[in-house]
Amino acid sequence: MMIAVEGVSLIRGDFSFARISLQVPESSYTVLMGPSGAGKTLLLESIGGFLQVTDGRILVAGRDVTILPPEKRGIGFMYQDYSLFPHLTVEENIAYGLKMKGIASRERADTVNTLLSSFSLHPLAHRHTGSLSGGEKQRVALARALATRPSALLLDEPFAALDPEARLSCMDEVKALQRENGLTILQVSHDCDEAYRLADQVVVMDKGRILQAGTPAAVFSRPVHPTIAALAGFENMLEGTSGAFESGRTLLSIGTAGIIAEGMVPAGERILACIRSRDILLAGADISRSEQVNRIEGQVISMVATDHGYQVRFAGPFPLLIDITGDRSSWEYRPGERVVALVDPEDVHLIRLSKRQGEEGNVP
Amino acid sequence: MSSPEHSLKKNHWSSGHSLAAFWIPGMILVGIIALALLVIAVPVFQNPEYLAGAASDPMVFQAFFVTFLAGFCAVGILAITGTPLAYALSRSDTPWKGIVETLVDIPLVLPHTVAGLMVYLLFMSRGLLGAPLGGIGLTFEDAFPGIVAAMVFVAIPYYVNAVREGFGRVPVQLENVARSLGASRARAFITVSLPLTTRHILYGALLAWGRAIGEFAAVIMIAYFPVVISTLIYYRFNTGGIEESQAIAFILILLCLVLFFVFRILTRRAGVYDDRS
Numbered sequence: 001m002m003i004a005v006e007g008v009s010l011i012r013g014d015f016s017f018a019r020i021s022l023q024v025p026e027s028s029y030t031v032l033m034g035p036s037g038a039g040k041t042l043l044l045e046s047i048g049g050f051l052q053v054t055d056g057r058i059l060v061a062g063r064d065v066t067i068l069p070p071e072k073r074g075i076g077f078m079y080q081d082y083s084l085f086p087h088l089t090v091e092e093n094i095a096y097g098l099k100m101k102g103i104a105s106r107e108r109a110d111t112v113n114t115l116l117s118s119f120s121l122h123p124l125a126h127r128h129t130g131s132l133s134g135g136e137k138q139r140v141a142l143a144r145a146l147a148t149r150p151s152a153l154l155l156d157e158p159f160a161a162l163d164p165e166a167r168l169s170c171m172d173e174v175k176a177l178q179r180e181n182g183l184t185i186l187q188v189s190h191d192c193d194e195a196y197r198l199a200d201q202v203v204v205m206d207k208g209r210i211l212q213a214g215t216p217a218a219v220f221s222r223p224v225h226p227t228i229a230a231l232a233g234f235e236n237m238l239e240g241t242s243g244a245f246e247s248g249r250t251l252l253s254i255g256t257a258g259i260i261a262e263g264m265v266p267a268g269e270r271i272l273a274c275i276r277s278r279d280i281l282l283a284g285a286d287i288s289r290s291e292q293v294n295r296i297e298g299q300v301i302s303m304v305a306t307d308h309g310y311q312v313r314f315a316g317p318f319p320l321l322i323d324i325t326g327d328r329s330s331w332e333y334r335p336g337e338r339v340v341a342l343v344d345p346e347d348v349h350l351i352r353l354s355k356r357q358g359e360e361g362n363v364p
Numbered sequence: 365m366s367s368p369e370h371s372l373k374k375n376h377w378s379s380g381h382s383l384a385a386f387w388i389p390g391m392i393l394v395g396i397i398a399l400a401l402l403v404i405a406v407p408v409f410q411n412p413e414y415l416a417g418a419a420s421d422p423m424v425f426q427a428f429f430v431t432f433l434a435g436f437c438a439v440g441i442l443a444i445t446g447t448p449l450a451y452a453l454s455r456s457d458t459p460w461k462g463i464v465e466t467l468v469d470i471p472l473v474l475p476h477t478v479a480g481l482m483v484y485l486l487f488m489s490r491g492l493l494g495a496p497l498g499g500i501g502l503t504f505e506d507a508f509p510g511i512v513a514a515m516v517f518v519a520i521p522y523y524v525n526a527v528r529e530g531f532g533r534v535p536v537q538l539e540n541v542a543r544s545l546g547a548s549r550a551r552a553f554i555t556v557s558l559p560l561t562t563r564h565i566l567y568g569a570l571l572a573w574g575r576a577i578g579e580f581a582a583v584i585m586i587a588y589f590p591v592v593i594s595t596l597i598y599y600r601f602n603t604g605g606i607e608e609s610q611a612i613a614f615i616l617i618l619l620c621l622v623l624f625f626v627f628r629i630l631t632r633r634a635g636v637y638d639d640r641s
Contacts, residue, residue: 050540070543077544083537086637087559096555097545128637148545 001059002026002152002184003047003075008056010046015039017208019056024152024201026061027182029175031189031199031216033231039208040188044154047186048077061151071100076145080157082137084129090140091116091125097148115143135166142174152184159194171197192220192231204228226272226351234274234349235321242269249345257317259294261348270353277323279347282312285338294343296320300333314341401617408614411607418611427596427612428619434508434592435577438515439569442523447565450524451553454531472521480585483514487586510587515576523572530564531557562635570627574620 003024010017017039024030032040045051047058049070058066065073085093094115098108116122119139129137138158145153158174159167175198178185189195195202196216203213204227211225220232229237240254242265250265251258252273261273289295298316309325312333320341333339408415418424449468453461471479487494487504494504504510534557542552558565580594588595593616601609 045540048540048544050543069548070540071546071548073544075544077541079537079541081535081537083535083541085538085542085556087556087635096542096547100542100546100551100555130637144545150544 002028002061003186004057004059005043005047006057006059008043008046008053008058010042010051010053012042012051015042015208017043020205020208020210021056022203022210022213024184024186026184027178028200029178029185029187029198030201030203031187031195032203032205033189033192033195034205034211035190035227035231038206040190040205041156043205044077044156044186044188048075048154049073050077074151076148076150076153078141078145078153078155078158080160082141082158082161084132084137084140084144086128086130089126089128090121090132093129093140094121094144094147096144101148111147115147119143133166134162135170138162138170139173142177146181146183152186155185155187157188157190159189159191174198190231192216192233196220204231222349223274224351226274226353229272229274229349229351233276235277236273236275236280238273238275238318239353240271240273242267242271250350252350255317257296259296259343259348260345261350262346263350265350265352272351272353274349274351275320275343275347277311277321278325279343280320280322281342282314282322282324282333283340283342285340287340287342290342292344294345294348296341296343298339298341300335300337300339302335303333314339316341404610404613404617407607408611414607414611415614418608418615423591424593424596424612424615427591427593428616430508430511430590431577431593434511434515435573437512438519438576439523439573441512441516442519442572443565443569446520446523446568447527447558450527450568451531451557453524454528455536468524469521471518476518476579476581477585479518480514480582483510483517483582484585487513504586506587506589508587508590511583511590511592514582514586515579518579518582519572519575522575523568526568526571527561527564530561530568533564534560560635563631564635566627566631566634570624574624577620 001023003022005020005022007019007021008017009019015037020043022032022043032043034040042051046053049065049068049072053066056066057064060073060075070077085096088096091112095108095112098111103111116125119142121136121139121143124132124136124140129140132140141158155174159171162170171194174185177183187194187198199216201213202216202219204211204219204223204225206225206227212219212223212228219228223229223232223234226237238254238259240252240259243251243253243258244267245251245264248262248264249260250263250271251260252271254273259273265271285297296316296318298314298320301313301315301319303310303312306323309323312322312324314320314322322341449464453465453468474482484491486492487497487510489495489498489503489505491504497504502509504513538556538560539549539552542556543549547555577592578594580592580598583592584595591599593612597609597612597616600612
């Protein structure tokens with residue numbers, strides 16, 4: 001493991017986390033996700049050495065760095081606003097770390113030149129950083145962080161300040177850089193798309209606890225906690241109780257209605273049924289019945305245009321959000337019209353809820 | 365349809381017009397300062413012989429020299445001791461911080477005579493600090509170090525508060541990044557925080573120097589001699605009449621205006637790092 005966080009605790013004002021453990025494999029890209037206030041940045045700053053942990057160990061490349069100051073940890077750090085030194089030029093920013101480490105001026109100049117070329121920054125070398133664009137700032141910050149050849153890079157929401165177009169190209173550049181150089185990166189994000197695009201491993205935390213870790217596909221398709229389900233884009237989360245089950249399927253009671261889901265759950269448990277809005281089909285009330293799918297009768301409440309079609313607010317035995325892709329001419333429903341929502345049991349993801357917080361779990 | 369130039373003029377006019385409500389009450393203060401300058405300057409020009417006499421008076425020259433030099437020494441001491449204090453106050457979250465901040469502000473709220481009394485009791489030859497420092501040959505009573513001590517004491521809050529404000533504006537993330545790049549805390553302070561606080565340090569130094577050279581009560585209580593300019597103005601007011609003191613005051617105002625103007629010109633670009641401006 002390049003970074004190993006073992007049972008680390010931290011108290012910072014009103015916020016604290018206790019006994020957090022996290023593994024970041026060598027040459028991997030790990031994305032640390034969670035809602036605002038989850039403690040992601042504090043964990044990153046603890047690993048970086050800017051905050052002193054009260055308990056546990058932090059290892060970097062097998063070396064215990066828990067009590068070492070940031071300058072002795074060999075970890076690069078990049079903040080959301082890139083924190084470029086405004087009083088230094090682009091060239092001086094990149095050379096800063098080399099100067100601090102006492103690298104001879106000749107070698108320093110060579111390294112800076114190489115990095116200026118690699119990041120296409122030569123034309124900006126003598127500019128101060130205040131007038132650079134977001135993408136340029138990010139390239140300078142990356143070049144500066146990589147100049148000292150750190151064991152790992154910690155990135156705090158590095159793409160959040162970029163416009164959508166620059167964001168995608170910068171993500172691709174960073175991912176390519178990570179792959180080509182075998183870099184170990186731990187990045188904070190709150191964006192699923194970013195995690196899908198970049199991460200080998202996703203770690204989700206909330207309220208100072210690690211909730212789930214795994215590949216993006218595994219975490220986002222089978223979340224074990226409502227917070228992760230919300231992050232993963234399950235817009236419909238319905239709380240119910242498990243009833244009878246057979247043939248690998250469970251019948252859930254949600255209010256006065258029932259819904260069949262893939263997976264086996266003992267009867268009588270509190271369950272959260274999570275359904276993505278795009279996985280629900282909408283049909284006219286006259287559609288023929290089928291045993292294979294859940295058929296939920298109700299009516300259209302409202303429709304709003306989205307970038308990929310329309311989003312329908314549906315009211316039946318329970319409310320649902322339904323995404324319809326394509327243009328409106330392919331379907332025609334009006335508010336108040338009776339319709340049927342169709343949900344494949346395979347698209348219903350179940351999370352077992354426990355009375356005790358923190359004991360949510362996946363359903364096999 | 366109005367031209368862009370026309371709209372620009374209109375906007376410019378309306379912005380000036382809307383500020384009038386702010387300018388008018390503000391001009392009362394500016395007017396008082398201008399009138400105060402006039403009541404010093406006009407009689408001096410009506411009786412130029414007093415100005416010529418003051419300008420050629422070796423005692424006036426010496427008083428100016430002592431005052432300005434003591435002021436620079438006070439600012440130097442404040443820069444060495446006050447800058448680290450300002451940094452510590454801006455970065456620390458210790459519960460003791462409030463007590464330290466209150467102590468720093470004490471000279472700001474005290475009557476100058478009380479400040480003078482404190483400085484005297486502390487630095488007199490039998491004082492808590494005066495006695496041991498006297499042992500190594502540093503005397504304060506009626507001596508140049510006494511003037512500097514009084515000036516430092518009264519100027520502390522002006523310098524420390526201005527510089528603390530400056531450090532507070534430097535994001536701690538910049539220091540964190542500097543440290544992740546291999547800088548120790550001290551080097552991150554010297555190479556990142558300090559240069560980014562240049563403007564506030566210069567502003568604090570100017571405020572502190574201005575406050576220091578203007579001090580009268582605290583200075584005369586510990587060191588009537590060597591005479592500083594404020595002491596001399598008071599002395600001439602009592603012995604030589606209002607015209608003599610007016611002439612010296614006029615020279616002081618003129619010198620300060622020139623110094624402040626030159627300072628502002630020289631430091632206009634200090635701490636500004638944007639290529640666009």
